[in-house]
Amino acid sequence: MSEASPRFYLTEEHHPENGTLLGFWLYLMSDCLVFACLFAMYAVLGRSYAGGPTGAELFDLPLVAVNTALLLLSSITYGFAMLEMQAAGAGSARLGGTLAWLVVTGLFGAGFIGIELHEFAHLIHEGAGPQRSAFLSSFFTLVGTHGLHVTFGLVWLVTLLVQLSRHGLIPENRRRLLCLSMFWHFLDVVWIGVFTFVYLMGVLP
Amino acid sequence: MSEHVVPDGGAAHGSRKSYVTGFVLSVVLTAIPFWLVLGKVLERPGATGAVLLGLAAVQIVVHMVYFLHMNAKSEGGWTLLALIFTVVLVVIALSGSLWVMYHLNENMMPSSMPDMRQMP
Numbered sequence: 001m002s003e004a005s006p007r008f009y010l011t012e013e014h015h016p017e018n019g020t021l022l023g024f025w026l027y028l029m030s031d032c033l034v035f036a037c038l039f040a041m042y043a044v045l046g047r048s049y050a051g052g053p054t055g056a057e058l059f060d061l062p063l064v065a066v067n068t069a070l071l072l073l074s075s076i077t078y079g080f081a082m083l084e085m086q087a088a089g090a091g092s093a094r095l096g097g098t099l100a101w102l103v104v105t106g107l108f109g110a111g112f113i114g115i116e117l118h119e120f121a122h123l124i125h126e127g128a129g130p131q132r133s134a135f136l137s138s139f140f141t142l143v144g145t146h147g148l149h150v151t152f153g154l155v156w157l158v159t160l161l162v163q164l165s166r167h168g169l170i171p172e173n174r175r176r177l178l179c180l181s182m183f184w185h186f187l188d189v190v191w192i193g194v195f196t197f198v199y200l201m202g203v204l205p
Numbered sequence: 206m207s208e209h210v211v212p213d214g215g216a217a218h219g220s221r222k223s224y225v226t227g228f229v230l231s232v233v234l235t236a237i238p239f240w241l242v243l244g245k246v247l248e249r250p251g252a253t254g255a256v257l258l259g260l261a262a263v264q265i266v267v268h269m270v271y272f273l274h275m276n277a278k279s280e281g282g283w284t285l286l287a288l289i290f291t292v293v294l295v296v297i298a299l300s301g302s303l304w305v306m307y308h309l310n311e312n313m314m315p316s317s318m319p320d321m322r323q324m325p
Contacts, residue, residue, distance in 0.1 A: 022280045037298060040298050043303050065235075080221075182273060189268045196257050196261035
């Protein structure tokens with residue numbers, strides 16, 4: 001009777017130590033597909049001006065350069081926050097460096113969103129809103145979706161600042177910080193596509 | 206820089222050196238496209254566009270390696286596999302959309318309508 005107990009062969013199967021990071025990476029890849037669709041839409045409609053203003057007339061490239069610099073700086077300051085977290089060691093109370101770099105990252109991100117909102121407001125004020133032409137519809141959808149992602153990244157960042165100051169560098173918070181770092185760097189990667197394909201190539205004749 | 210080993214699931218980490226290297230490369234790879242367009246360096250817009258796309262592709266790889274710490278070993282190679290799959294899908298979606306919509310636009314031109322009428 002007792003020798004009939006079932007034997008499981010899969011109990012020893014190897015799982016990656018931290019499945020969350022792989023899962024989050026898969027989310028980022030699916031987000032990548034969302035942006036691919038929006039880029040494809042802009043590629044198809046980006047020159048359909050409907051007699052309205054063109055990219056060469058609308059885009060303020062020095063402002064875009066400032067925005068690009070802000071996002072790139074926020075990427076490396078987030079990297080420094082991760083280095084501080086690494087250096088602090090497991091279960092350490094050394095929080096200051098990580099928090100400081102995260103705050104700097106958040107300020108750069110907020111600056112980026114501020115400039116983008118200013119740009120959008122300026123375009124709409126000039127009558128170049130999303131309803132003006134297919135070009136502007138696809139422009140606002142693509143750049144706006146990226147901006148929305150950055151905005152949610154900022155919300156997440158502030159949430160983690162609160163979590164960190166309450167609980168410190170516990171394993172859960174380390175995992176969350178790693179996920180947000182992937183999200184943040186991913187948004188910078190998408191922005192490379194935006195400033196190259198939308199802004200710089202948009203002003204070429 | 207000594208490499209610390211922190212038990213957090215074997216996630217890939219960068220060092221200060223790798224972050225700074227990635228940052229410097231990104232600055233250069235961002236400055237060149239803006240200089241090309243703002244300074245109107247190249248005569249033909251097609252050539253400028255091709256160079257811009259090439260530089261963007263290089264910069265994306267730089268970000269993947271130095272900021273996102275992509276390598277063939279992280280998570281047993283599954284992140285790289287997912288990335289390759291995504292890249293294939295992105296290429297199909299982008300090139301397919303452009304190809305189909307370009308021909309659709311060509312064939313829907315008013316000038317080609319009389320020809321269409323004579324077709325069986």
